[in-house]
Amino acid sequence: MMTRVPALLVMHADLGAALLRAAASVYGPVEGVTVLSNEGLSREQLEQRIGEQVSGWTHGGLVLTDFWGGSCHICGIAAARGHGDIVVVTGLNLPTLLDYLHNRDEYPIAGLAERLQRKGRDSIRLHTGQTA
């Protein structure tokens, strides 16, 4: 068994909390995942709040954010600097979050981050044409 990889969800408005609630309805009760919203925060304030969370991770972890270039992503990168083995993952969706929950005890941080990237890409599919 690997050391569990901790995660912090940093997202716009209420998305992180809603995503975690949705994940719990599929996965069951979720422990060890923290949620942070960027709402009403300057870059400095958001960086500080992310920093407070990730500074408690002794073996690193994942900062899971919504989209590349947003304040959650940028502040995640800036706050993670100097705090060890932290990977910032953007584009998180429900399949990716569920995959994280199912695999967070099975992979090292970098391997888990790469798995989530693949899962996120594979989770967007098109179903077209007649079905019956």
Added chain:
Amino acid sequence: MSWVLQRVDDRLIHGQVVVAWGHHLRPRRIWVVDDASAASSWERDLLAAAAPGVEVRVVTVAGAAQAYAEEAAAQGAAFLLMRDLKTAATLIEAGATIAKLNLGGIHYAPGRTKVNEYIYLDADDRSRSRRLLEDGVALEVQDVPAAKPLSLASLDPEIDRV
């Protein structure tokens, strides 16, 4: 074409700028005017990576003042981003011609009072705003293009009492 958005926002490059304003105005270049960011190669790289497909230039206030007129005549649209009103006022005093400042995000800090959900000002900010208005600079509060732009004075009667 050049300057199409001159914005005060303490988050500098972020989602509203890249996604909302970027989609609306299609900038070729984003100028981030911030002495601290310009002094850090790490910060410059971070800001450049945050806006894929757009050239990001992170410069000091002095550097922006020097390049401002040339950029105004350049091909393609450009954004100007500053983290606070002090930077904007300094840039204008240094010679940049700005007819309208978009106020997109000045968040709460001790000493600041609320104007709306994303604009909080202290006494110095209000004093600077008054001077900018007297100098003919329009101050418009608008976070995203889909929102209605509102004059700062209409939202903050204290501006008139400074």
